[in-house]
Amino acid sequence: MVVRERVTGVDLSVEMCGITLSTPLVPASGTLAKEALGEVEGVYGAILPKTTTPAARAGNPPPRVAETPAGMVNSIGLQNPGVERFMEDLDAFDLGVPLFVSVAGETVRDFAALCERVSEDGRVAAVELNLSCPNVEHGGLTFCAGPAAVEEVVTACRAAAPTKPLFAKLTHEGVVGNARAAESAGADALTVMNTIPALTIDAKRRSVLVRGGLSGPAVKPVALKAVHDVARTVRVPVLGGGGVTSGTDVAEFMLAGATLVQVGTASFVRDPVEILAEFSDYLREAGMGAAELTGALR
Amino acid sequence: MKFYTVEIEARRELGAYTLISYRWPGEKVEPGRFVMARAAGYPVTLDPFLARPFSFYDFEDGVASLLFEVRGRGTALLDRATRTVEVTAPLGRGFEIDASAGRAALLGGGIGVAPLKILGRELSARGIDHDVFLGFLDAGTAAVADDFAGASVATMDGSAGTHGTVLDAAPDLLEYPVVYACGPNAMLAAVKDAAGPDGLRQLSVEERMGCGNGSCNGCVVPVDGGYVRSCVEGPVFRAEVLAW
Ligand SMILES: Cc1cc2nc3c(=O)[nH]c(=O)nc-3n(C[C@H](O)[C@H](O)[C@H](O)COP(=O)(O)OP(=O)(O)OC[C@H]3O[C@@H](n4cnc5c(N)ncnc54)[C@H](O)[C@@H]3O)c2cc1C
Ligand SMILES: Cc1cc2nc3c(=O)[nH]c(=O)nc-3n(C[C@H](O)[C@H](O)[C@H](O)COP(=O)(O)O)c2cc1C
Numbered sequence: 001m002v003v004r005e006r007v008t009g010v011d012l013s014v015e016m017c018g019i020t021l022s023t024p025l026v027p028a029s030g031t032l033a034k035e036a037l038g039e040v041e042g043v044y045g046a047i048l049p050k051t052t053t054p055a056a057r058a059g060n061p062p063p064r065v066a067e068t069p070a071g072m073v074n075s076i077g078l079q080n081p082g083v084e085r086f087m088e089d090l091d092a093f094d095l096g097v098p099l100f101v102s103v104a105g106e107t108v109r110d111f112a113a114l115c116e117r118v119s120e121d122g123r124v125a126a127v128e129l130n131l132s133c134p135n136v137e138h139g140g141l142t143f144c145a146g147p148a149a150v151e152e153v154v155t156a157c158r159a160a161a162p163t164k165p166l167f168a169k170l171t172h173e174g175v176v177g178n179a180r181a182a183e184s185a186g187a188d189a190l191t192v193m194n195t196i197p198a199l200t201i202d203a204k205r206r207s208v209l210v211r212g213g214l215s216g217p218a219v220k221p222v223a224l225k226a227v228h229d230v231a232r233t234v235r236v237p238v239l240g241g242g243g244v245t246s247g248t249d250v251a252e253f254m255l256a257g258a259t260l261v262q263v264g265t266a267s268f269v270r271d272p273v274e275i276l277a278e279f280s281d282y283l284r285e286a287g288m289g290a291a292e293l294t295g296a297l298r
Numbered sequence: 299m300k301f302y303t304v305e306i307e308a309r310r311e312l313g314a315y316t317l318i319s320y321r322w323p324g325e326k327v328e329p330g331r332f333v334m335a336r337a338a339g340y341p342v343t344l345d346p347f348l349a350r351p352f353s354f355y356d357f358e359d360g361v362a363s364l365l366f367e368v369r370g371r372g373t374a375l376l377d378r379a380t381r382t383v384e385v386t387a388p389l390g391r392g393f394e395i396d397a398s399a400g401r402a403a404l405l406g407g408g409i410g411v412a413p414l415k416i417l418g419r420e421l422s423a424r425g426i427d428h429d430v431f432l433g434f435l436d437a438g439t440a441a442v443a444d445d446f447a448g449a450s451v452a453t454m455d456g457s458a459g460t461h462g463t464v465l466d467a468a469p470d471l472l473e474y475p476v477v478y479a480c481g482p483n484a485m486l487a488a489v490k491d492a493a494g495p496d497g498l499r500q501l502s503v504e505e506r507m508g509c510g511n512g513s514c515n516g517c518v519v520p521v522d523g524g525y526v527r528s529c530v531e532g533p534v535f536r537a538e539v540l541a542w
């Protein structure tokens with residue numbers, strides 16, 4: 001396998017929540033389709049498909065993506081076939097590595113029901129709660145609008161899935177307070193961060209092009225600070241991400257305190273194999289194993 | 299997404315459009331498939347950030363070619379590339395070809411001519427009769443029609459061929475058991491209307507793309523009951539599938 005040849009002589013393995021991963025890289029939810037899995041065999045320590053919801057969602061009308069300097073804004077609208085069809089099709093994501101599942105609902109009860117449904121399946125190693133979607137019971141504010149909202153939803157999910165590792169995925173706004181709330185409500189790990197609310201305008205047509213979330217290299221410094229601040233505040237491990245585009249970026253997020261690193265938008269413009277190979281080169285030069293890097297800022 | 303740096307074998311201008319070709323050692327390129335392409339890769343092109351989709355214009359003896367129109371920054375940079383460009387492997391689903399279906403009409407609007415060259419080549423190789431109809435804004439863009447022997451041409455300003463749209467240059471499409479079209483979405487909708495519901499009607503659509511391999515859900519087109527990704531389920535669709 002191409003990947004293996006390029007990462008020999010370094011220890012890439014890491015451990016999180018009792019799960020052993022062959023590399024610290026994980027695809028960010030919503031950025032790796034099953035059709036593209038073949039290209040990334042060996043790169044990721046776990047697979048994390050797009051967020052699933054209680055019922056099928058058609059998603060937003062196009063245009064859904066717009067390019068920005070060093071990034072893009074997307075407004076996909078969580079298009080997905082709904083949890084039942086998603087679970088039927090789950091084997092399509094089997095690359096022989098642990099499988100994390102991302103869920104989102106419109107109410108706390110939705111979230112809890114999803115956690116119960118997916119965690120009872122032995123193929124699911126952990127559940128990520130995508131908390132940046134609107135909570136219809138709270139006037140459309142998101143589930144990570146503040147510590148109280150985070151605490152309520154994570155508590156309900158914890159009760160619904162008492163034994164499965166639960167990750168709470170947060171946005172950068174108010175991230176430290178929200179991280180504390182998620183930890184005290186029983187989250188086993190925190191994913192930091194989701195996209196940043198953003199807008200693009202087509203000046204020629206004098207119209208809004210895409211209103212959605214900004215991702216890609218442009219958001220990296222914001223994400224690094226969020227990861228750094230959270231990792232210094234909580235005891236649970238952090239899955240860091242936001243703009244990770246190179247092997248050095250992976251190292252930076254781990255130094256900031258991440259145990260696992262999510263790669264999203266960059267996988268549209270680069271071969272993730274390259275990112276892992278660069279990260280291996282970094283470790284080789286540093287004379288370190290991946291697991292030693294977390295929080296190892298001097 | 300994996301990108302390959304390829305050397306530009308040839309570059310020439312076909313009227314207002316630019317053609318570049320490169321050696322593609324991989325599998326044979328099927329008509330209607332596309333690549334994501336850019337002038338240079340990471341880290342040079344953090345801006346413009348995304349690669350752009352382009353249909354294959356031709357593929358012969360292991361040499362693939364792309365035909366493009368300079369529209370914005372991505373295509374302007376491609377136009378300036380002299381030595382190499384970066385491309386993905388062929389992507390998407392191309393045109394269905396059915397040798398038993400009968401005579402085919404190929405309709406192109408503007409830069410939508412691109413996939414019709416390789417499609418015409420394949421139809422000829424399989425002995426399938428076909429007629430080509432091309433519509434352009436003006437004589438400058440219409441110059442590419444010289445590369446399509448026997449094509450009927452229309453221009454919006456009347457400076458070359460029939461005065462009007464590509465449909466004004468074509469006879470009744472209902473006469474054709476097979477219709478293939480590529481061009482702006484408004485033209486495709488008009489072709490869908492004119493071609494009627496029967497027979498094999500295939501349209502190559504143009505949507506904004508993020509990834510090109512199905513991962514971002516950005517490039518969707520409306521179908522009955524929702525949206526599908528045009529980069530993996532298309533870019534060529536049967537006309538009746540599209541909810542336009
Ligand atoms: C399947 C497919 C095949 C295509 N084949 C060809 C071809 O063979 N030759 C050719 O010249 N063009 C083709 N196009 C259109 C081509 O991709 C756009 O002209 C190009 O992306 C414009 O990029 P730009 O940087 O010059 O423009 P900009 O306006 O600077 O682009 C900004 C962003 O908008 C997107 N965008 C702008 N216009 C379009 C458009 N019309 N369609 C899709 N995305 C757009 C770009 O990809 C980019 O992300 C094809 C499009 C698709 C979807
Ligand atoms: C096209 C696209 C779709 C996304 N879909 C989801 C999703 O379904 N669930 C989710 O939790 N995050 C989603 N995200 C956010 C990413 O998982 C990630 O958190 C964010 O993009 C920042 O990382 P990046 O800069 O590496 O992409 C999506 C991002 C993009 C670009």
Ligand code: FES
Pocket residue numbers: 506507508509510511512513514515516517518527528529530
């Ligand atoms: S361009 Fe990303 S799914 Fe089609």
